Amino acid sequence: MSGLAGLYQQVILDHSREKHGFGLEPTADASSHQLNPTCGDQLTLQLHASDGVISSVTWEGAGCSISMASASLLSDLAPGLSLDDARERIALFRELMHSRGAGIDDEDELLGDAIVLEGVSKYVARVKCAMLAWVALEADLAQLDASR
Amino acid sequence: MPLPAGTTTELARPLTDDDVLLLRRDFPALQQQVNGHELVYLDSGATSQKPISVLDAERSFYERENSAVHRGAHTLAANATELFENARTTVARFVGARENEIVWTSNATEGLNLIAYGMSNASVGRGGADAARFVLTEGDEILTTEGEHHANLVPWQELAARTGATLRHIPVDDDGTLRMEEAERLITDRTKLVTFTHVSNVTGVINPVEELVRMAHAVGALVVLDACQSAPHRVLDLAALDVDFAVFSGHKMLAPTGIGVLYGRAELLDALPPFLTGGSMITTVTLEASGYLPAPQRFEAGTQKVSQAIALAAAIDYLSAVGMDRIERWETELGARLVDGFSAIPGVRVLGPAAGVHRAGLASVDVEGVHAHDVGQFLDDRGIAVRVGHHCAQPLHRRFGVTASTRASAYLYNTTADVDAAIDGMAAVREFFGVTS
Ligand SMILES: Cc1ncc(COP(=O)(O)O)c(C=O)c1O
Secondary structure, eight states: OOHHHHHSOHHHHHHHHHOTTBSOOSOOSEEEEEEETTTTEEEEEEEEEETTEEEEEEEEEEOOHHHHHHHHHHHHHSTTOBHHHHHHHHHHHHHHHTTTTOOOSSGGGGGGGGGGGGGGGGOGGGHHHHHHHHHHHHHHHHHHHHHO | OOOOTTOOSOTTSOOOHHHHHHHHTTOGGGSOEETTEEOEEOBTTTOOOOOHHHHHHHHHHHHTTOSOTTSOOSHHHHHHHHHHHHHHHHHHHHTTOOGGGEEEESSHHHHHHHHHHHHHHHHTTTTGGGGGGGOOOTTOEEEEETTOOGGGTHHHHHHHHHHOOEEEEEOBOTTSOBOHHHHHHHOOTTEEEEEEESBOTTTOOBOOHHHHHHHHHHTTOEEEEEOTTTTTTSOOOHHHHTOSEEEEEGGGGTSOTTOEEEEEOHHHHHHSOOSSOSTTSEEEEOSSOEEEOOTTGGGOOSSOOHHHHHHHHHHHHHHHHHOHHHHHHHHHHHHHHHHHHHHTSTTEEEESSOTTSOOOSEEEEEETTBOHHHHHHHHHTTTEEOEEEOTTOHHHHHHTTOSOEEEEEOOTTOOHHHHHHHHHHHHHHHHHTTOOO
């Protein structure tokens, strides 16, 4: 799919409205706040984990459809992943975002539905929007490491 | 100087779409396709496109006169200096000032910082008794507004922090106009400086300069005018407006980046301590201390933006040949058309004055249920360039209850068809993102 339809696939528009994982819990094992100062997008993302496995990711924030959909897709993907797996998926997603439309071979399925964000990689200015939630999760994982 | 292509000699006749299409031929960047559509450039509030005469002026300087100005005795240096100083004259005439009241800066932001740091330096005793009126201490107040670009806010926050002065602001109404009864209350004997934008880069509101100047001068306060969104678009006479300082940027008025202007009343500029110091701004230098040249040179330390200043003069020649009065009228028409069109779209809220109220040729909107970034992306797909985000005015966006907006801003090279394309695009946004109810 090319052009606007490739960027804003229906799955993305749906997630941007449905926002899976939206709503913060009173406590979390780690939490971080991320801000994109150029456009004002921001979100707080909580990590809930036990025995080295993510049980859920919850978040609240405001921003464009890409940043919101990306957070929603991440909270679908994360549950059940080990902390190391989560780190690996973040790295893979970053690689996808920096692929400038080329995508990543083979390992697509590791990202689940989040692969629909591939179209964002053609729009360099929007990569930051898609990365926002993933950078937040990365910060949460670092917090867990530091507190261990 | 030959008139730019497309200009007519009947200067009083209002511009028409046909005139504008002729003018547009002078702008190479406007002759391109974006995403398969003819480019519709509606982001001149951020930065303008450049006509060939401006590009040629800069290139021609480098092909002929290029050399160091105000230094050296050779012919090229003399010719370069002459062009550079003629450019200053062109700018001075354009805004109703004298040559020694025009200081080159790199942009408006630097101009505002120059004033703030000059006052800061005066406040620690630099500049002696002559600079007394720039001294700020605890109890003094700097007054700005809720509607400023960050460039006319942050430097004053810093100045207040360095001097102990208090920064206050005139609030705006729901429609973005200044609450003048609050201005009346806030401008007191404690007020030392009042600084505000002439035209808002978010709402297009045209602030009542004369009234604010009268109120500020009645208490002996200095007035700084941010003319970034007025100098490129309107007839501007700074002496008649009676402001003490004003700033604007060349890149928003057909000139290259890297050149801006600070205007200051001569006696003020000669008394204000310098901001940047070094070569070219001194009289006698010893190992211990230095004397400084009068304005404007005392503010022009180091190698100057020579080709850019010359290109700015070419830009002003272009604007003047078309006629600032005609440009102002044309853009008023485009602004009204934008606001009428946007306001008629369900779910689209225009920030600032309602349709029918006089404003500059720009409009920012909030689209219910669709983030500005997505609106901008959608329009870009149709080849329409607009600005999204907070436009460097976070406090004003907060006042309107939004974090970001989408702004369409017109210039002399935009047609009514450009405006209509933006309106048509805007009307299709909510359906595309599936938020129509
Ligand atoms: C009202 C206003 N003031 C100040 C500025 C700052 O101009 P510059 O970035 O060229 O210094 C701008 C430009 O965005 C503006 O619109």
